[in-house]
Amino acid sequence: MHFQLTDDQRALQQGMRELLAGRFDRDALRAAVERPGTLDRALWRELGEAGFFALRLPEDDGGVGLGAPEAVLLFEEAGRALLPGPLIATHLAAGVVKGAADGSVVVTQADGPLIEWYEAADAVAGEEITDGATVPVRSVDPLTPLHRLHEPAAAGDPLVGLFTAAEQLGSAARTTEMAVQYAGEREQFGAAIGSFQAVKHLCAQMLARTELARAAVYAAAVTGDLADIASAKLLADEAAVRCARDCLQVHGGMGFTWEADVHLHLKRAWVRKERWVSQGALTELLAELLVEVG
């Protein structure tokens, strides 16, 4: 057993972080917020060239030939950076929908009652969606356009759950960092607010939530087991939403502004929480397994 990142995995993670720091920095993020519904196609192709979509395709099929653990590391980075777009649907469509693998087309997929990026996407994977089957939703997340389906689609591949959990993990880690950084800088009562225990303990709980979710998400990526993925999704959803909330609290009034990035993390975390299988169905699944084991 060696449950730690390998050197190659670390390098992959680092490479993705650098790519996004260069191509999707804070300015790009804020610019995207001002252009709702439009995707940066050049960036999409660059992601394709970097192997983001073809990561798990066999090398013989022109892919990178890596597995779910590596994909999870990339989605974690995407979640950290709040990278917009139907990343998971396009990744899963690689090798199935032409052009998905190299990022030349944008693929989305219905997920339960919702579909993300319906208008911007070139293709919809899975069941066909006829015009008139969807209505636009005024999406709470400025970076995720949403449509509602009249007929909810079936719950997707467990990999949708796993990769969503990875994005949530990245977001939780990022809001924890943001809170810690702000707590070290902002001064009140003549001291950094991070020296106050009430603030410290919020930050400590954020780290604990994030690191526990990390262990669960990485393990689920390695085993691919449905119960592991369900547990990881629950913990990562909780980590992303709760950490964004605590990050907002640590930022005080600033946290309530459009200008601060905190709300973007919180809103995306809400969107991701709805993906794949509902929270209620996930807990029922785990409860059922407890009985089966016993």
Added chain:
Amino acid sequence: MDLTYTEEEEAFRAKLREWLGQVLPTLPPKPDPNDWPGRRTYDMGWQRRLYEAGYAGLHWPVDAGGQGATPTQHLIFLEETERAGAPYVGANFVGLLHAGPTIAAEGTAQQKQQWLPPILRGDEVWCQGFSEPDAGSDLAALRTKAVRDGDEYVITGFKIWTSHAEVADWCELLVRTEPSAPKHRGISWLAMPMDAPGVTIRPLRTLAGSTEFAEMFLDEVRVPVANRVGEENDGWRVTMVTLSFERGTAFVGEVVACRRTLTALAGEARKNGRWDDPALRRKLALLSAEFAALWRLTQWNVSESEATGGVPGIGGSVFKLRYSHARQELYDTAAEVLGAGALDLDHEWVLDRLSSLSYTIAAGTSQIQQNIIAERILGLPKGR
């Protein structure tokens, strides 16, 4: 990231299982929780069997009398012994998990020779005399003083919450040897024989009804200077080197046990009809996710310490914080499953519920754990 065990690790597991299968049926019946001499005999008898089978001090270094096993083998050991229902370390906790490792890391060759083999063989019990009435979370404020008199220290003071004091042979004792130094710099670590004249033990009853810990009055107790581990006034560092051990693997077996308890809770709820309550099912499911993740975090931490050569990383404090809380939630949920049965002390889960209340206090309270995470891991400024 690899969660599969190597052939060697699986062979280790298989051999251990086989041995457990043979030895467990030969154990005497468990003693009553209030029968301390009986508990000592039982716990030490188990340690003796481990010793004879070559499992004592599994992960201790070979020069300390250990087996030099890898952290992963140690994890397998803890997992399998718990699965098989083997006894816990019990009275051997301090010897095996704190005093022993401290001596192994900081003691002289002679000290190791004197104290480690009896711990491994199950001959001697150790207790931990750190906390005092006015020095709990602020341990470094301790005042029990040791004054040098030739080649002896003369010790006077008052310790409290000393677990297993009634049956211990030795105490790892923190004393103040330099009253004028800053509080962390005037402390020394001593091995005190519990039968030394001037040591008085007064058992304290816990809220669970039994006497798990005691007050310890020290009145001019004489301890040889040769019993000091590490330099004089360097006792704080000596202690901290191994305090993280406590947080690292001390609860591994318990996580395995908690997962089994969850399954049993589901079974019981099915039987008594409470399973029909979706709120209860949801609680059990969330606990199942939590404990599954705690187990993965343990594997992560063990792999990390294997890679860094034993230095516990950030995982230890995170684990302690979440686990102690989760354990309390588990037994509160057990009480929901039991309904009126949760008021019956004869039910195992009710006693476990009571004892779970100490988890957010002992070995560093949850508040202190959060201070540690915030200041040492996240680097937030020290507060007042």
